[in-house]
Amino acid sequence: MAREIPTAFAIGEALRIAMETDPDVILMGEDVAGGGTRPDGTDEAGGILGTTRGLVKQFPDRVLDTPISEMALLGSAVGAAVTGLRPVVELMFMDFIGVCLDPLLNQAAKFRYMFGGKARVPLTVRTVTGAGMQAAAQHSQSLYWITTGIPGLKTVIASNAGDAKGLLLAAIRCDDPVVVCEPKSILFLSSEVPEGDYEVPIGKAKLVREGGDVSLVGMGGTVNTALQAAMQLEQDGVHADVLDLRSLQPLDEEAILTTLGKTGRLVVIDEATPRCSVASDVAALCVDKGFDLLNAPVKRVTAPFCPVPFSRVLEEAYIPSPQRVIEAVRELL
Amino acid sequence: MAREIPTAFAIGEALRIAMETDPDVILMGEDVAGGGTRPDGTDEAGGILGTTRGLVKQFPDRVLDTPISEMALLGSAVGAAVTGLRPVVELMFMDFIGVCLDPLLNQAAKFRYMFGGKARVPLTVRTVTGAGMQAAAQHSQSLYWITTGIPGLKTVIASNAGDAKGLLLAAIRCDDPVVVCEPKSILFLSSEVPEGDYEVPIGKAKLVREGGDVSLVGMGGTVNTALQAAMQLEQDGVHADVLDLRSLQPLDEEAILTTLGKTGRLVVIDEATPRCSVASDVAALCVDKGFDLLNAPVKRVTAPFCPVPFSRVLEEAYIPSPQRVIEAVRELL
Amino acid sequence: MELTYEMILGAYRTMRMIRSFEEKLIELVTLGKMSGFLHVYMGEEAVATGVCMHLKDPDYAASTHRGHGHCIAKGVDVRGMLAELFGRQTGTCKGKGGSMHIADLEKGMLGANGIVGAGIPLATGAALTAKLKKTGGVAVAFFGDGASNQGAFHESLNLAAIWKLPVVYVVENNGWGEFTPTEFVVPVKDIAERAKSYAMASAIADGMDFFDVQAKAADAIARARRGDGPTLLECKTYRFAGHYVGDGLAYRPKAAADAWIQERDPIRLFIDRVLAEKTLTTDDLERVDGEVTRHIADAVKAAEEAPEPTVDDLLRDVYAEPR
Amino acid sequence: MELTYEMILGAYRTMRMIRSFEEKLIELVTLGKMSGFLHVYMGEEAVATGVCMHLKDPDYAASTHRGHGHCIAKGVDVRGMLAELFGRQTGTCKGKGGSMHIADLEKGMLGANGIVGAGIPLATGAALTAKLKKTGGVAVAFFGDGASNQGAFHESLNLAAIWKLPVVYVVENNGWGEFTPTEFVVPVKDIAERAKSYAMASAIADGMDFFDVQAKAADAIARARRGDGPTLLECKTYRFAGHYVGDGLAYRPKAAADAWIQERDPIRLFIDRVLAEKTLTTDDLERVDGEVTRHIADAVKAAEEAPEPTVDDLLRDVYAEPR
Numbered sequence A, B: 001m002a003r004e005i006p007t008a009f010a011i012g013e014a015l016r017i018a019m020e021t022d023p024d025v026i027l028m029g030e031d032v033a034g035g036g037t038r039p040d041g042t043d044e045a046g047g048i049l050g051t052t053r054g055l056v057k058q059f060p061d062r063v064l065d066t067p068i069s070e071m072a073l074l075g076s077a078v079g080a081a082v083t084g085l086r087p088v089v090e091l092m093f094m095d096f097i098g099v100c101l102d103p104l105l106n107q108a109a110k111f112r113y114m115f116g117g118k119a120r121v122p123l124t125v126r127t128v129t130g131a132g133m134q135a136a137a138q139h140s141q142s143l144y145w146i147t148t149g150i151p152g153l154k155t156v157i158a159s160n161a162g163d164a165k166g167l168l169l170a171a172i173r174c175d176d177p178v179v180v181c182e183p184k185s186i187l188f189l190s191s192e193v194p195e196g197d198y199e200v201p202i203g204k205a206k207l208v209r210e211g212g213d214v215s216l217v218g219m220g221g222t223v224n225t226a227l228q229a230a231m232q233l234e235q236d237g238v239h240a241d242v243l244d245l246r247s248l249q250p251l252d253e254e255a256i257l258t259t260l261g262k263t264g265r266l267v268v269i270d271e272a273t274p275r276c277s278v279a280s281d282v283a284a285l286c287v288d289k290g291f292d293l294l295n296a297p298v299k300r301v302t303a304p305f306c307p308v309p310f311s312r313v314l315e316e317a318y319i320p321s322p323q324r325v326i327e328a329v330r331e332l333l
Numbered sequence C, D: 001m002e003l004t005y006e007m008i009l010g011a012y013r014t015m016r017m018i019r020s021f022e023e024k025l026i027e028l029v030t031l032g033k034m035s036g037f038l039h040v041y042m043g044e045e046a047v048a049t050g051v052c053m054h055l056k057d058p059d060y061a062a063s064t065h066r067g068h069g070h071c072i073a074k075g076v077d078v079r080g081m082l083a084e085l086f087g088r089q090t091g092t093c094k095g096k097g098g099s100m101h102i103a104d105l106e107k108g109m110l111g112a113n114g115i116v117g118a119g120i121p122l123a124t125g126a127a128l129t130a131k132l133k134k135t136g137g138v139a140v141a142f143f144g145d146g147a148s149n150q151g152a153f154h155e156s157l158n159l160a161a162i163w164k165l166p167v168v169y170v171v172e173n174n175g176w177g178e179f180t181p182t183e184f185v186v187p188v189k190d191i192a193e194r195a196k197s198y199a200m201a202s203a204i205a206d207g208m209d210f211f212d213v214q215a216k217a218a219d220a221i222a223r224a225r226r227g228d229g230p231t232l233l234e235c236k237t238y239r240f241a242g243h244y245v246g247d248g249l250a251y252r253p254k255a256a257a258d259a260w261i262q263e264r265d266p267i268r269l270f271i272d273r274v275l276a277e278k279t280l281t282t283d284d285l286e287r288v289d290g291e292v293t294r295h296i297a298d299a300v301k302a303a304e305e306a307p308e309p310t311v312d313d314l315l316r317d318v319y320a321e322p323r
Ligand SMILES: Cc1ncc(C[n+]2csc(CCOP(=O)(O)OP(=O)(O)O)c2C)c(N)n1
Pocket: A030, A068, A070, A092, A096, A099, C065, C066, C114, C115, C116, C117, C143, C144, C145, C146, C147, C148, C174, C176, C177, C178, C239
């Protein structure tokens, strides 16, 4: 019967498979080893959330703890990627992109184009996103809209353990720089994860629920929010399609327009703040190429336009809830 | 009769007025003085584009050349802003935000909120944006979508010299951190600039042309693109409203919905790349609150999703043109 | 500078307050009464105390993710801090900041900070304000050994050096950055060495010895106030607890840690010395211990009874001038 | 290392090629035949030449906004470079990069770079590849005095030091960062000093003396190849022209500049020495001058005749694997 493991384990499994199948794959980051190979025989931490635990013992020379120097971490990873390695960088929390955006924005994303197609940048950046652990304003942001908006980068985000494994394997083997977001809300949830080596193609969304009355489009943790909303809506006889974007750039426009074509009504749920968001892109797609399919406004259920508050009550109110999705759907019917 | 001066001069004028009227206003940046007060009596550069020329002579202690250390430049400006100064930072080109995003993303934007409303961050960041000078991929980007998307920041962009002066004065006197974009395409264009001290309110768009058949929404340099398109459309009897957003965050939703209400047809023109853009937000607004006003799809005329190419021909093809706006309008009629 | 009886007693109160405050936090987390990311300062109390005793309210200090000690030493109200950690409306930041963002500008506390190294340019900017507005104030940046590998450290110290800013950079070298020993990531023996890259004054203090810290901090702060520029002050200390509350410490050799904890506890060392030198009596110490315990108990009670924010607060204070 | 006749003649060819190449660019810009942001290397030719002569194709070099000299010295084809500056399809980057982005990975050129300091971590990463894949290769980062104030400099040198990477950091101290004299923004006399913050080897070379540069570069590169870690090599040089082509230089005292240009021209110094030591003859030099002039003339002609990109190229090569 199907094997269910937490997303964090599935990610570790993907990393091990990638390293076993390609000697050029290395891991770099703060405390990705965190002990383990030390003379004093201490046990390793395997990253702040333990995701990489066990890897340094198996690949002592290819799991590299770095100083707290993200600019050098990202920048040297880009340099390593264009010269023959296939680095997988752990940027502990995506909030830290503020100290190391340039290597992504102006280097990794642009080399291939600026150099007339002569460069390959097989770089993967894994990074934890999202709220829900009362980690407050600087450790809880969903900043994937920034990397999504940069031409030359690809950005993916899984909603379950199985996709997290397959997307990460695809990202590592992709010759373009890929940012792989790991939402806090799914890291410790268990779900079915196939054994062995497989890839989930980058750029393909997945219809995870068949309805027909309304389309709920989610990404990462908000796919579960959408599914919960869909189940409650079902009880009132509203049948919802739920589309898991999985890839934020490239965006699977065809899949979005297909479900919109079925339902004529769409709500997009995004844990990020609303301005310049993936949610806005989905809505803009609907009112452009999907205009003739629309029977109602396109609603965006996102975080409010404010920093992530510490207080438990406020953080709960901050994160998009099934209730808010249901209310949005009600406005469309 | 009305006085016409280049935008760059109007900006210098605003800076001088701000410094004359408030002793706490200081300028910080690379070569914002660039000589001028030196013992050897050399003349000053006044910034890479000469915008701040003349100021260091008038305010020798308040125009500060910094090392090429944008993280310290932005970070110390935030520290100065919360402790009693009103710094105006020049970030030479917005492309350089990759090396200094954190002070904006995680510090300036969040202090007031994180600290329970107890902080004021009267910081202004002036920065040059956009293509058109064959400055290539790392000196030509329109990255205002990044600052627009960050809660706690405000972002403005003028389309003419008069607004550039008034918006900058308003930004400097605002108690919130404001990013003031200076598009290359308008810096050296002359237009009418009132004498003396005045402010253009942040958050208010301006209808710069009255039409009624279709709404063209622009920002910065694309307002001129829209006006040119409007004039050509006029010849075929198509009367276009042209709305100048001026403020990207806050976004003047009312003004957008008002012109959409008149025309039912809208094209938004944005020099930035399309993903997670202000253009997407405008389209998303139309299909949400403006749904009942829509008679046609909302078209986004933006830069293509690629880095800015060096080649003259390619750069010309890259920048949104009146022709592309006209084609978009044709699709709506 | 000669330390008066009041100064020494005040220093003890501060150190004891920090220690008891964090012991209480650990207790509350263990009982499941408190949540969030908590990084405790235990073992490093002498640093914040020895430095901040020479600062006044108009002077500024920028802190880190491990900020409780700096906040308390800089005079932030403990009741507000506890309420903040409980996420209450009465908290220093109305419950919106939490442990990593406690700030009180009126007390000159520029804030704990969740971004390693981010406080360094902030303090540099506060020093720029002091210099340009001639307030006579100084600014202090507290940060860790790990933060000294951040670009912001390099850029800020260089800027302060060329502008001769009234700022003191206090690097708390506690031997660890998360799970990584400092010597794995810092190739020089003394981080104070790095001041030479900026022709900046530097000093090294025994961070477990309050008296050594306060003496060297006094010099550095005086240099800044005189207008003679910045100092990099390295305080050698040790992180007694894990990186965060809940850290199992599996990666840390126990023997070495125990040696520090048993032989170099800054509060223990302080007590031994003041009693030996008879500057304070056991009565003094016990009186303070009692006051501190009661003060914290009251603060916890008040915090637990205080109201939580309401959803209306969610969008409040994003901007000073909303439209 | 003993320099052979071929090596010395080759060095002269490289320096002359760089100089003539940029003289031609200035002419073309003045005639309005070429546009874009151009930063010329004039006066600094001995640095790129002295360093790169010790590198092979599999070795990597990261350059700056002032990259023509590094590219030519690292073996990038001048014809392609000229075509690139004309924005032609036949350019090194098919016309998409321009002066600030010329790169040729096959020649080990990681690219000119429009972001000050960005090449430093890139070269560090190339050195990591060499170390992990045991290629025996080394990496060099060229950057300016101004770039040594960037956080990326600090973080990268620290990383290379703790990992003992085979990399050489070549800081070209040309006295200016745009319009600001180096001494206004760098508080230490020698940037090489900064190596001490990382317990890193360092050296200072007279950047106008090809022979001094190549000797010290040879040592540093050998150290890297031996696996003995990185070096910070400061080359004291001078920016003969303005910051960019078109810079009026109003901010720069003329006398000091003229002294450098008239007395310390690296090519002039080179010629005087090789003729005095009779290592090369005037015939040798004139032959090379002729070859270089013809080569550049042909390259300009070819570039002017080459096709420009077409709109179909606009969206090409954004991704290796488009969907
Ligand atoms: C820019 C950034 N990178 C990484 C982190 C994650 N992080 C939080 S604390 C810490 C260790 C800091 O070490 P140090 O500066 O020595 O301070 P200490 O925890 O020892 O007091 C790290 C890596 C962060 N918060 N910010």
